[in-house]
Amino acid sequence: MPMQRLPTSTSKLVTCAQIITSVSSVVKELVENALDAEATNIDIKLEGNGLDLIEVKDDGCGIAKTDMPNMCLPCYTSKVCGYEDLDKLQTYGFRGEALSAICSVADVTVTTRTSEDEFAMAYAVNDCGNIVTAKPSHLNKGTLVTVSGLFRKVPVRKNYLNSGRRAAEELKRVDNIVKSLAVIHPGLRVTFRHNKCLLWQKSACSTLCQSLMQIVGHFVSSKLEELLLRETELSVDMLVPRRETENLAVLCLSNVDCMMLYINNRPVRYKKLEKMVLKYISECFSGQPLTHKYPYCLVSIVISPGEVDANLEPNKTRVMLKEEI
Known part of the structure; x- marks a missing residue:
């Protein structure tokens, strides 16, 4: 033809x-x-x-x-x-x-x-x-x-x-x-x-923790703590399992969707960030490995728009950072 x-x-x-x-x-x-x-x-x-x-x-x-x-x-x-x-x-x-x-x-x-x-x-x-x-x-x-x-x-x-x-x-x-x-x-x-x-x-609410509770429920949200980092060019808001939680397994699923990651309020799948969060949580709960398990958590990173490229694919769930985490 x-x-x-x-x-x-x-x-x-x-x-x-x-x-x-x-x-x-x-x-x-x-x-x-x-x-x-x-x-x-x-x-x-x-x-x-x-x-x-x-x-x-x-x-x-x-x-x-x-x-x-x-x-x-x-x-x-x-x-x-x-x-x-x-x-x-x-x-x-x-x-x-x-x-x-x-x-x-x-x-x-x-x-x-x-x-x-x-x-x-x-x-x-x-x-x-x-x-x-x-x-x-x-x-x-x-x-x-x-x-x-x-x-x-x-x-x-x-x-x-x-x-x-x-x-x-x-x-x-x-x-x-x-x-x-x-x-x-x-x-x-x-x-x-x-x-x-x-x-x-x-419902409309005033905090990120209250917002997440409407998805994961009170039991899970009550066992999460908020960690904040505020710098001139970077802001990080994390809801992660409390260190005093005795059994991390009750806050884990085999589905990665329970890890909610955001860059400039955009939901993303970012393998390197996922591994960093898993490593941090695993270190906080030494002796409780996370093999094939994902903990409930939310990580929101806000950086300068010029530092992130969301124009990689039509659905924009995969992004690239100019300065790797």
Whole structure:
């Protein structure tokens, strides 16, 4: 077959299917957008394992009318103006790809209202990211993104995600993502529903320990202590097992997800940091090895945005530090 240029519709679908790979990737992008909009309340609703419907509603700043025509077009973003701005990045998103990618694999409606708007508007968007209809809505200040018919154009992936065991695993991934983003923002209120059933909710609170307690429960959180480090260029906040805990095993699981690691409030998987935390905890509990076990803990590191590169892969859970820990 001779070489030829792919049709735009095909190349866009292929590319976007690498960015939006699952229900959890949609939820992650939409919740991060809500946090970037300075939301204090976020409500997440799924139906049919998220393949039928995903709704993320927030009370953030909303989207200005002047930005609406471009909000779902690729590479349109309000987060950065040029590559050099990545050194000052304070937001979760920055590429301007998420909404565009979601539109390519699902039906999307964005309802939004800013504090300056007299009323909200609901915009239906086609798979190219263009607005096709607009009508008034009763939404209060904030944004509601409705995603339906996810992967309708990628039936193999839809069938794969909709099978019983895989659907349950994907729902668990969504749960983990929602909790990991919620816990690092103590003042945030979150609800997570599936098929009208409330799966998890978090109330607004004042401390990181209170926030973590709403995930791990009182028994575990009461056996953790907070350690703080404050320097000019570095801030570290750790919740780790208390040294006087007699049996470390009661605070350990075989699942690494119980170790919650953050760099600039971004949930990350960072092997070197994980090993350092495990080594520190193991030394504090000499004689209690952590072979194939992971303790409940939370480590939040805040450094200058210019010292971390989150632009390594689409989901941004893997980062690179300019100065290795």
